[in-house]
Amino acid sequence: MINLIKKLPKAELHLHIEGSLEPELMFKLAQKNQIDIPYKTIEDVRQAYNFTNLQSFLDIYYAGANVLVTQDDFYDLTWEYIQKCVEDNVVHTEIFFDPQTHTARGIAFETVINGIKSALDDAQARYGITSGIIMCFLRHLSQQDAFDTLTQALAYKDDITGIGLDSAELGNPPSKFKEVFQQAKEEGFKLVAHAGEEADFSYIYEAIDLLAIDRIDHGVQSIGSNELMQRLKAEQIPLTVCPNSNIELKVFDSYEQHNIKQLLDYGLNVCVNSDDPAYFKGYINQNFINLYEHLSLTEDDIVTLVKNSFRSSFIDDDLKEHYLNKVDQALR
Template sequence: MIDLIKKLPKAELHLHIEGSLEPELMFRLAKKNKIDIPYNDIEDVRKAYDFSNLQTFLDIYYAGAKVLVTKDDFYDLTWEYILKCVEENIVHTEIFFDPQTHTERGVPFTAVITGIKEALADAKEKYGITSCVIMCFLRHLSQEDAFVTLEEAMPFKEDIIGVGLDSSELGNPPSKFKEVFKKAKEAGFKLVAHAGEEADYSYIYEALDLLNIDRIDHGVQSINSPELMTRLKNEQMPLTVCPNSNIELRVFDTYKDHNIKELLDYGLNISVNSDDPAYFKGYVNQNFINLCENLPITEDDIVTLVKNSFRASFIDDELKEKYLAQVDLALQ
């Protein structure tokens, strides 16, 4: 099963680039940019990665992001993730970035998006890895702040395929951002939103009905509503599930409690993703391996999850068919 996971080409649709900041790079950039971080060494950082919920993770996530200052920092961050893609056989990736995390520190929007896009262009040239970039609004901030960020993004519209919604879920429902998502849709952006990870399934309904999203990030709480499960199945609305993240943030107590197998067996459009892999103990392949070691996941399930990752992506149909054919070829 592990050999199958490693040999199949995959797409990753739920990856926060700031969440791929490994401790080694964090220390290197902190030293270069003369940024104080609250850790003595790499081992000290890893010990801090013991989370009780989403907020305890976000506190460390934002502290780490402070070391990212220049365009080159964002290039290096993205390139390190690309090297992981090569190892993991990820041939297409759709990367989230959080501009507000950086612009509020005085880092120019241009530095963030240019560094990321230059690394992704080099990834395409050197390794043939295709990619899209999705800009996320931080939901603990106001909709007014999100509007400002959307305006900043407009000159880079060719570089950014979609907008999303992430950060502290509880108490910040999708409805809070209804108007800015409406404007983003009118501007031609694809729409995604984190919903139904920690908060209940009502957040998923809001994301669907008020934000009119194209894809749900997480969505594991949908299992608590038979009506919603039926709707998600009928619409084949993609859910980008992140198993390691769900365990590390205590959405489920153990891997054996995770509901991804139930969601998949019901017929939902599920894919496996790593979310913030530097913090959540593993990239995509490790997420797959952990599932196989703890749940009755079959080889057919793995193939379905992998193919769903391409079907749910924002690439054109021709490229989707090319990648799906590569999956079939790997299976032979």
């Protein structure tokens, strides 16, 4: 089964590019840019990657992002992730980036987007990997700050597929960003939002009904409401689930307690993603392998999860069909 996981082509729809910053690159960029980081060795960094909740992770995540300064830094960060895509047979990826994390430090919006985009362009030219870019608002900041960021993004509409919402969930409900998401929709962006990871299922309702999202990121708390489960099944609203992340951030105490198979068996449109893989001990194949080893996923389960990732992506129907055919070819 592990060989099957490795050989199947996949799409990844929930990946924070800043969360793919491996300790080795963090040290290299810190040295190059003369940025102080609170670690003396690469092993010190890895030791720090033991989290108690979402906020304890975010504190380290934002500190690590400080080493990203130049367009080349964002290129190198993205290119390293692309190498992991090649290893794990990810043929389409839709990556998140957090411009506010960088603009607040004086890094120009264009520096960030141009570095990421140029790496993704090279990935398509060299490996045939297709991609999209999703710009996320930081929900612990104000809606006005999000509006300011959206204004900056409009000059790059051709490069940005969608708008998302991430960062500290508790106390920052989707409703806080209703108006800015409405404007983003009017501008033609696809819409996604983190909801129902640490906060309860009411955040999922808000994301669907008030933000009019196309996809829910995480969504594992949906199991707390029968009514919501029925709606998610009927409307096939995608949930981009991140198993390793949920374990590392103590959403579930163990892999055996993770509910992704329950969600899948119920008929929900769930798929597997790696979230912040440098911090959460594994890229997409490792997430699949961990699920298989702890939850006894069947071959049909794995194939369904993989196909769901393509069906839930923001690519056109012809390209979806092309990738779904590649999955069937790999199975044969």
